[in-house]
Amino acid sequence: MIQEVYTLTIRELKKWLSRRGTFIVSLITPLFWLGLFGKSLNFASMFTPTNLPPQYSSLLSQYVDQQLLNLFGTTNYFTYLASGMLVVFGFFQSVFGGTNLVFEKRLGYLNRLLMTPTPRSGIFLSKVFGTLVRILFYETVLILIAYGLGFKFKPGISALNIILAGIAIILVAIGFVSIFAAIAFNVDNVEIMFAIVNLINLPLMFASSALFPLKQMPSWLQEIAKFNPITYAADIVRHNLIGTPVSNYILSWIILLVISVALFIIGMFVSINAMERS
Amino acid sequence: MKTMETVIEVKNLTKKYGDFVAVDHINFTINKGEVFSLLGPNGAGKTTTIGMLSTVKKPTEGDAFILGHSIVKQKYQVRKLIGVSPQDLTADDELTGYENVLIMAKLFGYRGKEAEDRSKWALEFMDLWDSAFKKVREYSGGMRRRLEVAMSIVHNPAVVFLDEPTVGLDVQSRRHIWELIRDLKKNGTTVLLTTHYMEEAEELSDRVAIIDHGKIIAMGTPDELKAKIKGxxxxxxxxxxxxxxxxxxxxxxxxxxxxxxxxxxxxxxxxxxxxxxxxxxxxxxxxxxxxxxxxxPNLEEVFLELTGKGLREDEGGFDRFKYMRITRGARR
Incomplete structure (x- = not known):
């Protein structure tokens, strides 16, 4: 079982490495988000007074900073958004990791795998592992780029903080790659698959605290966001990287863990079922 | 005559999709070292039969045994014994031929040096060692077909299923594959071949089953079948x-x-x-x-005699995606 999972995971990664183009293309979307929203939506500069007397000017910027701190937990919206984008990017990559199974089905590769003694769970797990390795690599690149663009880590950040943030992102990714692999095992048509991806992707991103704090949202959206693992992962990542306070840190971990494990188990069960049926 | 070992035994194997009967109570046995062909037009049920024998399609009725192991109840044992070369070109074109074969060797439980040796053997056997370290996307259509076979013989299976191994190829590449299939037989491998080319069945097979609309309508050596049409x-x-x-x-x-x-x-x-x-x-x-x-007399005439239609008729609906998949790279 271990040898099979390892072999198939290496295959995924070799394929990924041989497509150098996708590496850059995959990073374009998050970079646009960071540049466009993170840098353009600069709330602090929006309220920078230009023709006030100096004593009012400093008073006003103190007030603006106070408001931003209340809202985002940091005076730097770019840092707020970038930490959320780390989670969203992990989420997007995990969705596409599951989705490319539809192509492997169409090309007959999956069928060939199913005719070998490879355990069905191994086929599913190699998909999950391959996607996770890719995500960890991209996340590292992304945080380095964000740092270059002015991302501010919290003072006294430790290696443990970074590892915990990474684990939160991995948990989100495990949950979604499992679910989307399960969907892909049951969908034969590429267009239908992408319709499903689009249907789920953007709403899940917006109905979370990745881009804006929950308390800024209408109450019905807040209710939806409370069931979204991206919300909890974003809160945990922010808490660890930039020091934003979280109302209940331990509870956030528990909820994230429960949702991810549940999605993983459901995804694996549905996937294996789909492989055995026909 | 010495007693022959039965490698495949098919009993009343049936597959229904709703009301449509794709494979209808077929029975046959294949002995060790034999090349056995299922000859019939597209849509006759050949690929469905291979699908069931290779454990990815569940029979609606009946069963089949590979060296005594049931394809319904002992899927895992069956998978270890068979090598399947599907109609689709399944190799990863982003990887090299060697990498593709090595993955298969490892999935069949070979490790390290042994997996590498097996892969080299399979590629050499299929005349691909010279191009083993090229990306598959640079392969010609004939090379891709040979690679599919190499991927399915790397673990030295008791029986190899070849589903339309020469479809979409030019005459020269086809003859090359025929030669290699004869070598497989010399090597003692049992082969189940499906084809809708009567020359292919006639050239290669020890025995042929003619299949139409999911039923086997005649079975025997090519000579026995040809004897059905006198003159x-x-x-x-x-x-x-x-x-x-x-x-x-x-x-x-x-x-x-x-x-x-x-x-x-x-x-x-x-x-x-x-x-x-x-x-x-x-x-x-x-x-x-x-x-x-x-x-x-030839098998095409036998088919015509038995069914009243030619082998190439009845091609059915044209699936563009499937066509692309089968002929990927085959036009170069």
């Missing part, structure tokens, strides 16, 4: 259809019940064409003949 076939194509019935009547007067109309042609069945031709030419001299064709 030769003569096809006459006339300019216009006006005198057809008249000519058929005249010929039937000489050779009773020998002649009828098939697809706008006159078909004459005769024990010996060389004896009958002079008489036929005398009859036809009064009419305008476009083509006169004498066909020696």
């Amino acid at each position: 030769d076939r003569i096809y006459v194509t006339l300019k216009g259809q006006d005198h057809m019935d008249e000519i058929i009547r005249k010929i039937n007067d000489i050779l009773p019940n020998s002649t009828n109309k098939v697809d706008g042609q006159i078909l004459i069945k005769t024990e010996s064409s060389s004896e009958f031709l002079p008489q036929l030419i005398k009859i036809l001299s009064d009419y305008e003949v476009i083509e006169l064709k004498v066909v020696k």
